[in-house]
Amino acid sequence: MERHFEQELEKLNKRLLKMGNLVYDQVHNSLEALLTCNIELAQQVVDKDNKVDKLDVKIDKLCQRIFALTQPVATDLRLIMSALKMNNDLERLGDLAVNISGKIEGVSEYREILTELHVDELANMADLIVKDVVTILNTRNTTFVKDIFSSASAIEGKVQAISGRILEEMMHKTEVIVVATNLMIILTQIDRIAGYSTNIAESIVFIVDGKMIKHKNPFREDGAPST
Numbered sequence: 001m002e003r004h005f006e007q008e009l010e011k012l013n014k015r016l017l018k019m020g021n022l023v024y025d026q027v028h029n030s031l032e033a034l035l036t037c038n039i040e041l042a043q044q045v046v047d048k049d050n051k052v053d054k055l056d057v058k059i060d061k062l063c064q065r066i067f068a069l070t071q072p073v074a075t076d077l078r079l080i081m082s083a084l085k086m087n088n089d090l091e092r093l094g095d096l097a098v099n100i101s102g103k104i105e106g107v108s109e110y111r112e113i114l115t116e117l118h119v120d121e122l123a124n125m126a127d128l129i130v131k132d133v134v135t136i137l138n139t140r141n142t143t144f145v146k147d148i149f150s151s152a153s154a155i156e157g158k159v160q161a162i163s164g165r166i167l168e169e170m171m172h173k174t175e176v177i178v179v180a181t182n183l184m185i186i187l188t189q190i191d192r193i194a195g196y197s198t199n200i201a202e203s204i205v206f207i208v209d210g211k212m213i214k215h216k217n218p219f220r221e222d223g224a225p226s227t
Contacts, residue, residue, distance in 0.1 A: 005070050012066065012083055015059050016090075020134040022052055023090045023097070027130045027193065030097035030104075031123040034186065037108040042101035052094035059087040078210060082203040086137070089199045093130065096189045096196070106182035113179065117165060119186075122158050125151060126190045129197045136201065142208050148201040152194035159191045 026045055033041040063084050107114065114120065129151040136144055163184060170180045202213050 008066050012062055016083055017138050019055050019090045020137045023094045024130050024134045026094050026097035028127055030100040031127050033101060033104050035120050035123055037111050039105050039108060042104040045101040046098050049094060049098045052091060056087055056091040078207050082207045086200050086203045089196045093193060093196050096193050099189045100186050103182045103186050107179050110179045117162050122190060125155050126193045129194055133197045133200050136204050140204060140208050142205050145201045145205055149198055152198045155194040156191060159187050163187055
């Protein structure tokens with residue numbers, strides 16, 4: 001029975017990492033499609049969303065089966081509880097990639113605006129934060145959690161700055177309202193990518209250290225953990 005339990009946990013870890021890699025590919029491709037205005041690539045992201053959904057269901061069912069057949073405690077219990085939450089957060093990241101992809105056709109004729117607003121820099125930041133999340137999902141190295149929180153804060157600030165510029169343009173140029181609206185939606189999705197990334201980082205800390213850092217500022221400006 002104990003050997004079977006270990007095998008189930010191993011399977012859970014593998015499926016979580018598979019989910020992380022799949023979602024990273026979705027986010028990466030959606031952002032690549034945004035910067036290159038590649039409508040075909042954007043459609044591929046939309047088409048592959050069913051793979052994310054199917055894996056999401058498999059992970060949920062596996063967690064339910066482990067709970068039903070065993071009585072996990074301590075670290076194992078934290079892993080299963082966190083796996084359910086991380087799976088949900090990863091699935092939402094996949095949805096955000098689809099949402100971005102769905103708006104690319106609406107901005108595809110305004111590629112120069114993306115460059116002018118430095119959306120490329122923002123997209124690269126979003127791509128890296130999800131990549132870092134998948135890395136700690138694999139390594140469980142909480143040393144880099146601080147970097148994820150810092151990146152999320154930087155993304156939030158950049159989203160606000162770009163949104164401000166877009167709103168100012170909308171006030172003076174009515175002809176840009178449609179593309180500006182699509183861009184605002186895309187920016188919202190990127191901001192949420194940062195948010196879900198920190199959620200997953202919080203779950204990793206809970207698994208490894210048993211600490212709940214939700215709704216807290218875990219790192220002060222000097223980089224030391226907050227008390």
